[in-house]
Amino acid sequence: MKRLMTHLWRGACAACLLACSTRADDWPQWLGPERDSVWREMGILKTFPDGGAKVLWRQPIGSGFAGPAVAGGRVFVTDYVTEQIPVPSAGRRDRLNGRERILCFSAGEGKLLWKYEYERPYHISYASGPRVTPTVDGDRVYALGAEGNLVCLRSVDGTLVWARDLPADYDFETPQWGFSGHPLVDGNKLICLVGGNGSIAVAFDKQTGKELWRALSAKEPGYCPPTLIEAGKTRQLLIWHSDALNSLDPESGKLYWSEPIDASWGMAIAAPRRDGPFLFVGAIVMKSMLVRLDANRPAAEVVWTGRKGIGIAPTISTPFLENGHMYGVDREGELRCVKLETGEQLWSTYDATTPGQGLDNASAFLVKHEDRFFIFNERGELVIAKMSPDGYEPISRAKIIEPNSNTVRSGREDPIVWSHPAFAQRCVFARNDNELVCVSLAAE
Numbered sequence: 001m002k003r004l005m006t007h008l009w010r011g012a013c014a015a016c017l018l019a020c021s022t023r024a025d026d027w028p029q030w031l032g033p034e035r036d037s038v039w040r041e042m043g044i045l046k047t048f049p050d051g052g053a054k055v056l057w058r059q060p061i062g063s064g065f066a067g068p069a070v071a072g073g074r075v076f077v078t079d080y081v082t083e084q085i086p087v088p089s090a091g092r093r094d095r096l097n098g099r100e101r102i103l104c105f106s107a108g109e110g111k112l113l114w115k116y117e118y119e120r121p122y123h124i125s126y127a128s129g130p131r132v133t134p135t136v137d138g139d140r141v142y143a144l145g146a147e148g149n150l151v152c153l154r155s156v157d158g159t160l161v162w163a164r165d166l167p168a169d170y171d172f173e174t175p176q177w178g179f180s181g182h183p184l185v186d187g188n189k190l191i192c193l194v195g196g197n198g199s200i201a202v203a204f205d206k207q208t209g210k211e212l213w214r215a216l217s218a219k220e221p222g223y224c225p226p227t228l229i230e231a232g233k234t235r236q237l238l239i240w241h242s243d244a245l246n247s248l249d250p251e252s253g254k255l256y257w258s259e260p261i262d263a264s265w266g267m268a269i270a271a272p273r274r275d276g277p278f279l280f281v282g283a284i285v286m287k288s289m290l291v292r293l294d295a296n297r298p299a300a301e302v303v304w305t306g307r308k309g310i311g312i313a314p315t316i317s318t319p320f321l322e323n324g325h326m327y328g329v330d331r332e333g334e335l336r337c338v339k340l341e342t343g344e345q346l347w348s349t350y351d352a353t354t355p356g357q358g359l360d361n362a363s364a365f366l367v368k369h370e371d372r373f374f375i376f377n378e379r380g381e382l383v384i385a386k387m388s389p390d391g392y393e394p395i396s397r398a399k400i401i402e403p404n405s406n407t408v409r410s411g412r413e414d415p416i417v418w419s420h421p422a423f424a425q426r427c428v429f430a431r432n433d434n435e436l437v438c439v440s441l442a443a444e
Contacts, residue, residue, distance in 0.1 A: 027422035027429075028071040030133040030182040030225065031271070032367070037320055039369040039423040045443045047384065047396035054440040055400075056427065057110035061103060063405070063433035064129025064146075067420035071136035074113065074155065075105045075422075075429055077436055078143050080122070080129030088405075093176065094127040100145045102134065103436075104158060107425055110438060114158035120147055124178040128405055128433060131180040131223075133420065135190075137206065142190055146178035150192065152209060162209035170196035170214075175266065180223035186250055191237065195221035201239045201246075201253065215253035218243045222268030224281075229274050231293040238279075242266040245281050245289065247298055256298035261289045261305075270314045270328075275321035278340045282306060284331045284361075286313045290340060303341070310343035312336055315361045316418065320368060327373075327387050329353060333362030335375075337389055349392045352383045365420045374423065374441075378416040379403055382428060382439075400439045401430045 025033070025041040032038060062079035069076045082098030101117040124146055132144040141155045148166035153159060167174050172195040181193030190206040200216035220242035227238040228250060237250040242263050247256040263269075264285040272281045274293070279300065282288030288306030293299075306313055312328040319328025325346075326338045333353040337346045350356050352375045353364045364377035372395065375383040380401040386393040403417040421430040426442035 024425040026071040026136075027424040028069050028136040029185075030067065030069075030135070030420060031318070032423070035184075035225075035227070035271075037318065037367050039367050039374070041369075041423070041426060043426055043443050044369060044441050048398040049444075053382065053398035053400050056438045056440050058438075059105055059110045059112065059436045060434060061431060061436050062101065062129060064131070064431070065126075065405075065419050066130040067133040068422045068429045068431060068436060069134045069136050069141075070107055070422045070424035070429055072155065073107050075107050075110075075436070075438075076102065076134040076136060076141050076143075076155070077105075077431055078102050078130040078132070078134060078145070080146070081117075088126045088128070090125055093123050093125050096122040096127050098122065100130060100149065102141070102143045102151070102153060102158065104141075104155070105436065107427075107429075107438070110436075116151070116153055116158040116160065118149065120145060120149060122147060124174055125176050126178070131178055132182050133422075135183050135185055137185045140206070142183050142185070142206070144179050144181075144183055144192070147174050148179050150183070150204075150209075152190075152206070164204070164209055166192070166194050170194055170199045170202070172196035175221060175223065177223065180269065181221075182225040184226040184228065186228060186237075189250070191226045191250065193221055193224065193226060193239065193241075200241050201226065201237070201248065203250070203253065213253035215239075215248055215255065216241065216246060220266035222263060222266055224268045225271050227272050229272075229279070229293075231274070231279075232296055232298045234298040236298055238272045240268045240272060240281050242268055245272065245291070247300070257300055259289065259291055259300060259302060261287060263287050267315070269316050270318040273319055273321045273326070275324065275326070275340060278303070278321070280319065280321060280326060280340070282312055282314055282319070282328075284313050284315050286311070288313050290343065304343045306343070309345060311345075312338055315363055317363045317365055320366045320373070322368075325389050327366060329362075329364050329366075332358030332360060333364070334358065335364065335392065337387065337392075339389070346389055347391055351392065351394055352385060353377050354379075359414075363418065367423060369423075374428070376421050376428075376430065378418060380417050380430075380432070382421075400428065401432050401435070401437050403432065405433045
């Protein structure tokens with residue numbers, strides 16, 4: 001009897017371990033379930049096979065910078081369909097006519113399940129398509145278009161639940177580079193970076209689209225996603241617009257504190273990132289800042305501001321903070337490690353991002369998995385590497401998608417891919433301007 005019980009116990013443990021190791025996680029929004037750039041799924045490969053990454057399926061889509069979201073066995077992505085092909089320029093708004101779409105595919109085989117589309121003329125710079133990753137919350141999916149069309153759809157069939165036209169509703173012009181702040185679900189609220197007088201941040205009832213509160217004014221709204229933290233014994237909503245980093249009460253929009261930091265050309269893009277008492281924001285031309293959060297109340301004080309040799313000045317990529325250090329990509333593609341308390345740059349490398357040289361606004365996206373990082377660069381490569389204050393250790397890399405978005409930046413005319421991938425179901429889901437791919441990252 002004792003031997004039988006031991007056998008059954010071992011079998012139960014093995015079944016439990018198998019279930020844990022094969023559990024498929026979702027990636028229902030930008031930067032993952034917790035919006036923290038951490039992939040927690042088990043059973044993931046350590047290095048790529050000799051033959052390269054295994055593509056499970058491909059599906060044609062239109063153009064855009066918006067990354068995919070994965071939830072409930074479905075993949076959601078937005079795109080733009082137009083007959084006009086502009087030559088992108090950072091300083092010029094292009095006029096296009098076309099259709100914005102929200103597409104839903106099955107995660108397993110890539111079958112198109114439904115699409116929702118609407119006519120939307122563009123008058124923005126880099127008019128390739130939407131920039132914002134869809135946000136999936138239960139049976140709803142929220143999508144924000146490049147010109148400010150905010151829609152709530154039923155995730156099962158794409159039926160429209162409610163819609164808002166943000167520039168029309170709040171009386172302002174779409175920002176130069178389009179709407180890019182990924183909406184944040186918080187309880188019954190959908191919190192969005194909007195624009196206009198007194199309405200840089202707006203909370204909507206996620207069920208109806210009705211406004212719950214609005215807050216803040218600035219020269220420009222910027223492009224930074226709303227971010228929640230808990231510090232000073234208080235839940236705080238962080239909104240970084242073109243003029244300042246602001247902390248609000250997420251329930252009312254009431255201002256707790258504000259620290260000035262003027263983002264060059266309004267390019268407040270990377271999300272605020274926290275490690276212990278420290279909170280970092282940063283943008284190009286060394287417009288970066290580290291603040292120390294008060295432990296007992298919602299307040300902050302500046303520790304240092306960015307300058308040559310101090311900090312990181314990212315263009316579009318959000319840095320990763322842990323254990324008193326920050327890892328992030330600077331303006332010309334330098335992947336760096338910085339000591340948080342002082343801003344000291346400990347090491348720098350181009351290996352993960354560009355072909356051994358600095359290129360204007362070169363970038364890559366960082367996601368932590370266990371003791372290593374998956375780094376998706378603008379050349380369509382996925383790099384597995386370890387990073388610590390002691391240095392950068394590349395492990396393996398594979399090309400998973402072709403860069404095909406044309407860009408003109410300070411003489412650069414090379415194609416790039418600038419959309420954040422999703423990591424779910426032991427796969428990576430990535431897109432460029434003509435296809436969505438699912439690549440297996442499962443351990444053999």
